[in-house]
Amino acid sequence: MATVVREEGSFRDPDSRVFHGDDGVYRVLSARGLADYRALAATPLLAAAVRSGRLVETELLDDEAAPRPAETELPHAPAGVLRHARIPFVSYPYEWSWSMLRDAALLQLELLADALDHGLTLKDATPYNVQWRGAQPQFVDLGSFEPLREGEPWVAYRQFCTLFLNPLLLQALTGVPFQPWLRGSLEGIAPAELAGLLRRRDRLRRGVLTHVVLHARMERRHAGRSREVRRELRSAGFGTELIRANVAGLRKLLRRLDWRPPETVWTAYERDKSYSDADEARKDAFVRAAVAQAPQPLRRVWDLGANTGRYARIAAEHADCVLAIDSDQAAVELLYRELREERSARIVPLVVDLAAPSPALGWRGRERMPLERRGQPSLTLALAVVHHLSIAANVPLREVVEWFASLGGSLVVEFPHRDDPMVRTLLAGKRDGLHADYERDAFERLLAEAFEVERRETLASGTRTLYLAHPREGATIDLRGRRTA
């Protein structure tokens, strides 16, 4: 019997609780939750969606094989336990680019449309139920499926709007990125909030008028009459056909909706992708050797400042899961489009500001985990990153190195010297003497405190040095980045 740890973000649905075990993720169901699962398993939908990768692989465990969490951990008597295949790295919608959120939304709607065809529905509609295997979205919350009750409206419609549709519309119509808003508000963007931001001509657009503007007005006018309206709708003959029509309409709306990164981002991206000189070739070779020589299997690689994904792709030659992390959501969008085209199963592109990585959020700060708590890297790539953190974001060099060390794995890091053209540009905006600690010798001393440096190579240009380093035994670093021993 496996020992399991409760997933602290799983508490809203009383019929299903998630636990983590060594060999997978467990979902403990109430009697009602189990009946819902059996209803799903009785349709061809479950097997077909698992086969196509749209639903996470799942099995219902025998009683002997099922873990038994303490009663205090459950709001219900356990009636059955599902085991799900593990997702290599759990990410959140505020770390996704625009097209990632849209593809997740389309997956949600596609599964709902299929469910309706089989007399089922999805009780919620949140992007937190979608995770990524490379550039492919997968729906992970099997507890969402339940039998459809004739005459009930689509209960999760509002949630679909606040967490999927409105963030996508916000960015597509106003150009304002949705990630900071979703990070600030876990419930998403309310119809009235978005309606207040739109220009007149956008308010009249098809889809926007109904789902945002009229939706906001309806909410204002009909607050607090829930039960009465439910009864009215039922007696007026509200049926599955209507939900189906709404879902079809939303799918069409989303498929037509587009957001394109600004031209300058496209141009810079294409330039970086095709850029090649002696330094780049050496960097490629250095990373390739580091990845190939790392203890195999290389479970997880973080590529910090991934940009066009050049090194993430090299890492993916040997690693099962590579996070291509960049703070520029527009660059991540372009990378995602390419990876989707390539059907990448290993590289997950994510939008994260390295100077302020995703924090603990939600109820008691336990619902959404900080980036570092969701699976640390066995290897971190930090190429063309240190000068941005240290100079542009004013993070002391010591802190930068300590953060790398706190991640726990080996490190490939590039240090651009003080006379590197890019460093000069960054320093030019700062007053003299502000970054006196930004020196190669100082960096190497700091690096040696926490790491054993295995290899060092200064590139042909003479202004950048690469290091391959492994965590030093005994120098344990806690998650705040302070050395404790």
Next chain:
Amino acid sequence: MLSLPAYLDAGTGSMLLQVLAGGLAAAAVAGRLFWNRILTLLRIRKPQEEPAAPDAPASGGPGSPRDAA
């Protein structure tokens, strides 16, 4: 007594909006919804500035057997 099975609150405005957004499939439902409201209003008090119902037939007003569910 209606059962409220979901753990989410569907939101009153959001439920009504689904009738507006449902296109053709929703026309008959919308018609009946407003027609039912008018009948209710007529019985209780004078008609108010509720929009006139389109040419929809009345069926299954409040008090139909489903309400007992």
